[in-house]
Amino acid sequence: MSDSLPPLDRYVRQMRYPPVGEEGQRRLLASRVLICGCGALGSVLANTLVRAGVGHLRLVDRDFLELSNLQRQVLYDEEDVAAGLPKAVAVEAKLRKINSQVQIEPIVADVDHTNIRALLDGVDLILDGTDNFETRFLLNDAALCFGIPWVFGGCVGAEGQSMTILPGETPCLQCLLHDAPPPGTTATCDTAGILGPIVNVIASIQACEALKILSGHREAINRTLLVVELWDTRVRQVHLDALRDATDRAACRRRSFPWLEGQRGSHTAVLCGRHAVQLSYPGRAALALDALARNLAPLGRVTYNRFLLRLEVDRYAITVFPDGRAIIGGTDDIAEARTAYAKYIGA
Numbered sequence: 287m288s289d290s291l292p293p294l295d296r297y298v299r300q301m302r303y304p305p306v307g308e309e310g311q312r313r314l315l316a317s318r319v320l321i322c323g324c325g326a327l328g329s330v331l332a333n334t335l336v337r338a339g340v341g342h343l344r345l346v347d348r349d350f351l352e353l354s355n356l357q358r359q360v361l362y363d364e365e366d367v368a369a370g371l372p373k374a375v376a377v378e379a380k381l382r383k384i385n386s387q388v389q390i391e392p393i394v395a396d397v398d399h400t401n402i403r404a405l406l407d408g409v410d411l412i413l414d415g416t417d418n419f420e421t422r423f424l425l426n427d428a429a430l431c432f433g434i435p436w437v438f439g440g441c442v443g444a445e446g447q448s449m450t451i452l453p454g455e456t457p458c459l460q461c462l463l464h465d466a467p468p469p470g471t472t473a474t475c476d477t478a479g480i481l482g483p484i485v486n487v488i489a490s491i492q493a494c495e496a497l498k499i500l501s502g503h504r505e506a507i508n509r510t511l512l513v514v515e516l517w518d519t520r521v522r523q524v525h526l527d528a529l530r531d532a533t534d535r536a537a538c539r540r541r542s543f544p545w546l547e548g549q550r551g552s553h554t555a556v557l558c559g560r561h562a563v564q565l566s567y568p569g570r571a572a573l574a575l576d577a578l579a580r581n582l583a584p585l586g587r588v589t590y591n592r593f594l595l596r597l598e599v600d601r602y603a604i605t606v607f608p609d610g611r612a613i614i615g616g617t618d619d620i621a622e623a624r625t626a627y628a629k630y631i632g633a
């Protein structure tokens with residue numbers, strides 16, 4: 287054993303579990319994972335994998351914290367909300383305190399077809415902590431195109447689902463759903479609410495799938511769509527093997543990737559659970575937040591740090607990021623959000 291390797295003592299209980307062992311632990315330490323979304327699922331995923339000694343975590347999230355997140359986003363606290371930090375930045379500080387051996391790489395961004403390739407650079411596995419199908423279909427395309435395993439997870443109300451996708455080996459998300467459901471057609475945590483315990487269950491299932499894959503035990507993965515409902519206490523496993531053979535629409539058979547190529551997907555999104563709309567402007571020149579703050583000060587209440595600027599004006603809370611992306615709080619209407627952005631920030 288080389289002196290340059292970190293000591294393994296802290297993982298002794300995990301290594302004692304025979305399928306992991308020292309060999310599996312070393313594989314975990316050498317692994318690189320993208321966690322897409324640092325909200326409810328992402329908090330549990332990051333917490334679990336950092337403690338397990340997954341060597342490098344790249345964390346990407348587009349949002350900042352609000353008080354109503356704390357009910358289920360277990361890595362954050364009231365001080366983080368008061369600090370007005372993006373989630374990816376707040377979570378980095380927590381994770382470094384938990385395990386200083388692992389590399390944490392926080393990225394404040396919306397995942398889209400323009401940045402997904404860079405986000406996946408060198409990554410062994412993708413974990414889904416997102417809250418929307420548009421991003422999941424992009425992840426599915428990218429995973430299939432580059433041959434990277436990914437683990438889908440989603441929760442609403444007291445129910446959650448998880449599915450593990452090994453490109454070329456198991457059915458993919460498109461085999462299951464064919465297409466992203468149109469906005470407004472599925473229950474969301476806005477309409478149906480969400481209970482904290484189901485998030486912990488689903489994210490823990492996803493995290494265990496990650497440990498299997500990264501420790502070299504692909505044979506042990508869950509090959510079903512797992513559906514867990516905690517209020518009436520039901521667990522279902524939906525077998526998927528027939529799906530991949532039955533459909534010819536699926537990305538994993540046809541090898542076409544419209545989400546990855548930018549033919550599908552938009553730059554606006556109504557944010558689940560937030561009464562807010564995100565507007566993105568890929569390719570726009572970087573905004574100087576300090577100058578913007580001076581310009582906006584006469585209009586309303588302005589606060590800013592180096593990650594974001596927040597303007598409270600009329601009934602809106604407008605948060606602007608240096609890349610020009612904005613989250614317009616106070617509306618679920620995309621057109622109204624665009625109008626507010628144009629009026630206060632500039633088109």
Ligand SMILES: [Zn+2]
Nearest residue numbers: 458461536538
């Ligand atoms: Zn497929």
